[in-house]
Amino acid sequence: MGRRLRDGNVASHTPQNPRTNSCSRWELGVCAAVMACVSEFYAGKCVLITGATGFMGKVLVEKLLRSCPEVKALYLLIRTKQGQSSQQRIHTTLQSKLFDRLREENPDFHKKIIPVSSELTQPGLALSDEDVQTLTQNVHIIFHCAATIRFDEPLKHALQLNVIATQQLLSLAQQMQQLHAFIHISTAYANCNRHHIDEVIYPPPVEPGKLIHSLEWMDDAIIRDITPRLIGDWPNTYTYTKALAECVVQQESGKLNVGIIRPSIVGASWQEPFPGWIDNFNGPSGVFIAAGKGILRTMRASNDAVADLIPVDVVINLTLAAGWYTAVHRPKSVLVYNCTTGGINPFHWGEIEHHVMSTFKRNPLEQAFRRPNANITSNYLINQYWILVSHKFPALLYDLFLRLSGQKPQMMRIFNRLHKAIGLLEYFSSQDWEWNSDNMNMLMNQLSTEDRKMFNFDVRQLNWPEYIENYCIGTKKYVLNEDMADIPAARQHLRKLRNIRYTFNTVLLVFIWRVFIARSQMARNICDPLLPDLTTDTQKLEYPYQQNTAIYCPCLGPAPAHQAPCTTVYGRMTVYDRVWPYDRVRQCMAVYDSVWPCTTVYGRMAVYDSVRPCTTVYGRMTVYDSVRPCMAVRPCTTPYDRVRQCMAVYDSVRPCTTVYGRVRQCTAVYDSVRPCTTVYGRVRQRMAV
Numbered sequence: 126m127g128r129r130l131r132d133g134n135v136a137s138h139t140p141q142n143p144r145t146n147s148c149s150r151w152e153l154g155v156c157a158a159v160m161a162c163v164s165e166f167y168a169g170k171c172v173l174i175t176g177a178t179g180f181m182g183k184v185l186v187e188k189l190l191r192s193c194p195e196v197k198a199l200y201l202l203i204r205t206k207q208g209q210s211s212q213q214r215i216h217t218t219l220q221s222k223l224f225d226r227l228r229e230e231n232p233d234f235h236k237k238i239i240p241v242s243s244e245l246t247q248p249g250l251a252l253s254d255e256d257v258q259t260l261t262q263n264v265h266i267i268f269h270c271a272a273t274i275r276f277d278e279p280l281k282h283a284l285q286l287n288v289i290a291t292q293q294l295l296s297l298a299q300q301m302q303q304l305h306a307f308i309h310i311s312t313a314y315a316n317c318n319r320h321h322i323d324e325v326i327y328p329p330p331v332e333p334g335k336l337i338h339s340l341e342w343m344d345d346a347i348i349r350d351i352t353p354r355l356i357g358d359w360p361n362t363y364t365y366t367k368a369l370a371e372c373v374v375q376q377e378s379g380k381l382n383v384g385i386i387r388p389s390i391v392g393a394s395w396q397e398p399f400p401g402w403i404d405n406f407n408g409p410s411g412v413f414i415a416a417g418k419g420i421l422r423t424m425r426a427s428n429d430a431v432a433d434l435i436p437v438d439v440v441i442n443l444t445l446a447a448g449w450y451t452a453v454h455r456p457k458s459v460l461v462y463n464c465t466t467g468g469i470n471p472f473h474w475g476e477i478e479h480h481v482m483s484t485f486k487r488n489p490l491e492q493a494f495r496r497p498n499a500n501i502t503s504n505y506l507i508n509q510y511w512i513l514v515s516h517k518f519p520a521l522l523y524d525l526f527l528r529l530s531g532q533k534p535q536m537m538r539i540f541n542r543l544h545k546a547i548g549l550l551e552y553f554s555s556q557d558w559e560w561n562s563d564n565m566n567m568l569m570n571q572l573s574t575e576d577r578k579m580f581n582f583d584v585r586q587l588n589w590p591e592y593i594e595n596y597c598i599g600t601k602k603y604v605l606n607e608d609m610a611d612i613p614a615a616r617q618h619l620r621k622l623r624n625i626r627y628t629f630n631t632v633l634l635v636f637i638w639r640v641f642i643a644r645s646q647m648a649r650n651i652c653d654p655l656l657p658d659l660t661t662d663t664q665k666l667e668y669p670y671q672q673n674t675a676i677y678c679p680c681l682g683p684a685p686a687h688q689a690p691c692t693t694v695y696g697r698m699t700v701y702d703r704v705w706p707y708d709r710v711r712q713c714m715a716v717y718d719s720v721w722p723c724t725t726v727y728g729r730m731a732v733y734d735s736v737r738p739c740t741t742v743y744g745r746m747t748v749y750d751s752v753r754p755c756m757a758v759r760p761c762t763t764p765y766d767r768v769r770q771c772m773a774v775y776d777s778v779r780p781c782t783t784v785y786g787r788v789r790q791c792t793a794v795y796d797s798v799r800p801c802t803t804v805y806g807r808v809r810q811r812m813a814v
């Protein structure tokens with residue numbers, strides 16, 4: 126249990142009533158040890174909330190109205206947006222499923238909500254004089270949730286909203302006649318340049334006032350250029366400005382009772398108003414969805430790093446309890462609450478990956494691009510490899526398909542956005558931090574038994590696998606608005622995708638084999654021993670030289686006496702007789718003098734008939750002039766699969782000498798020849814007659 130002094134040191138903190146270890150009778154609220162002190166405290170109070178249309182703000186409004194039904198009024202500072210007034214916007218917000226439970230329990234809840242038009246980045250928060258008067262006269266508690274949480278926000282805008290607006294709100298709070306507590310929502314990553322983070326306000330990276338002053342006159346291009354230098358160790362303008370905001374809160378708090386809540390990565394609700402509620406793509410939610418849709422296959426994250434997720438209802442329960450505690454106990458300095466799970470009930474990214482994948486396989490998202498199968502890796506190169514193979518290549522193929530079918534290609538664009546988003550998140554998923562959470566524990570001990578149940582933020586009770594499952598299902602139901610009744614169809618779609626994948630993989634394998642492996646001597650040398658030797662014993666006896674070759678082109682039965690055996694030659698093999706040099710790339714093949722058709726075998730090999738000048742065939746094949754038959758009587762037939770190439774067969778022969786490097790088989794047999802001589806590398810052979 127500790128209290129932070131303004132200079133950031135820790136002082137001992139004595140609860141108001143150590144005997145009951147809970148709240149005491151107090152001038153702001155009355156409660157007994159087992160009573161619900163927190164909700165009692167909010168009875169009759171007017172609460173001002175910024176950011177009420179946002180993720181956390183909505184949950185705060187809902188919980189406050191549901192668990193503190195005697196609250197007098199909620200003043201919600203909302204800006205006009207896209208032509209909608211603050212009234213219209215709050216009306217839309219209250220339609221959310223999030224409020225279903227409250228609507229059932231208290232259909233008139235909206236009567237307590239008073240929208241106030243306010244653009245926080247404007248001077249005086251763009252409040253009318255009348256509104257300023259109403260607020261300064263009535264407000265008891267302020268919860269400041271509004272912020273820009275974008276990681277790529279230009280520094281000037283992030284500063285305006287996260288720092289200057291906070292300053293202005295504090296100055297408004299100073300004018301309030303009945304204010305009991307000001308609660309500022311910060312982030313556990315405000316000090317992410319440190320590994321161990323205590324519940325203190327650390328010295329700012331720069332004096333906020335000076336920065337505000339400097340940026341006032343600089344144009345946007347200059348600010349953009351100097352932003353990386355300014356933010357230094359911080360990964361983005363968001364965390365940097367949140368650090369500055371904490372400093373401003375400390376500097377401007379004056380005599381106010383101030384608390385700062387620092388949640389880590391806020392995720393879907395754990396219990397309230399129902400498990401799994403979430404309505405945005407921020408943080409891990411977008412990653413989960415992308416993985417569930419089968420789009421995201423790889424991401425840089427450390428399997429063993431602690432995933433400091435915290436359910437939104439936990440954060441809000443702690444926030445409301447901190448509001449009560451700050452008002453009732455009036456700590457002498459700003460009290461910071463690190464609202465995290467890692468130190469209390471750790472769970473790791475590797476485990477999250479497993480549970481997310483398993484949930485989406487059982488409860489698939491509709492119209493998935495591929496079957497969900499995402500893996501995280503901390504290795505940069507492995508991640509880049511999988512991005513190429515599992516993101517970019519399928520995206521290219523799919524876009525090609527879209528183009529061919531007359532549609533607009535879109536997959537590459539989606540992947541580029543995804544890569545930008547995950548690139549910004551990787552900083553947080555590739556390392557871990559240690560947060561001290563003494564004040565969170567202290568606050569829990571201050572609550573009555575009833576309050577601990579009603580405002581539960583005891584994350585020791587959190588069952589991670591169950592939570593992650595509800596989270597994923599929440600993204601399906603509340604972010605993507607998918608119907609759970611359609612799960613059988615989604616499963617059927619996954620089965621279809623699996624069959625497409627099997628077919629595609631088979632085609633790809635055959636293609637790779639034909640194009641690459643069949644032409645690769647090394648691959649053949651690896652594979653050949655695995656192939657059956659189909660040569661008959663008779664053949665081996667009759668044509669002993671054949672035994673030097675690895676593969677025989679098995680003619681159907683023993684070859685007639687006048688015939689030379691069929692010798693299989695590999696793709697690139699070449700034997701010359703009267704040759705002339707070829708360039709390095711081209712492979713040169715045989716040139717023969719006398720004249721009758723060589724029988725081709727299959728695949729890429731050429732078929733030649735009598736005496737014509739050599740014609741280039743294709744690829745690496747060559748050119749014959751005056752060809753002698755491969756087989757006098759019948760063609761060499763190969764039962765081998767198509768990768769193998771069967772070449773010429775000659776009569777009256779001597780074996781050619783092996784030419785190539787390590788693995789070359791001696792193959793063709795010629796009459797009146799001198800041994801081949803190696804020309805270069807592994808391909809070339811030259812023979813002289």
Ligand SMILES: CCCCC/C=C\C/C=C\CCCCCCCC(=O)SCCNC(=O)CCNC(=O)[C@H](O)C(C)(C)COP(=O)(O)OP(=O)(O)OC[C@H]1O[C@@H](n2cnc3c(N)ncnc32)[C@H](O)[C@@H]1OP(=O)(O)O
Nearest residue numbers: 275276277312406407408409411416478499546550553554
């Ligand atoms: C499967 C296994 C997974 C294992 C998990 C591994 C890792 C976990 C991943 C992350 C954890 C780290 C989280 C760190 C959080 C730090 C905590 C905080 O303090 S702050 C709160 C977090 N803030 C954010 O998360 C904001 C981040 N977002 C942004 O900065 C921007 O949105 C952006 C990513 C830069 C994208 O900007 P852009 O202009 O391109 O797009 P928009 O924001 O306008 O959105 C357009 C469109 O896309 C949707 N969207 C937004 N974000 C995502 C996303 N991450 N994934 C998918 N889609 C996203 C958005 O809703 C819009 O949709 P629409 O056009 O329909 O409105």
Ligand SMILES: NC(=O)C1=CN([C@@H]2O[C@H](COP(=O)(O)OP(=O)(O)OC[C@H]3O[C@@H](n4cnc5c(N)ncnc54)[C@H](OP(=O)(O)O)[C@@H]3O)[C@@H](O)[C@H]2O)C=CC1
Nearest residue numbers: 176177178179180181204244245246270271272312388391
């Ligand atoms: N989400 C998370 O993972 C975490 C969030 N936090 C902190 O929690 C707080 C709430 O975050 P969250 O709810 O997720 O954020 P959201 O982006 O969901 O909500 C932001 C809110 O701020 C309001 N707002 C933004 N700009 C202005 C403006 N110029 N004038 C008036 N209102 C404005 C938005 O209103 P509008 O609808 O008009 O845009 C919205 O209501 C923030 O302070 C954030 O730093 C901390 C840790 C993690």
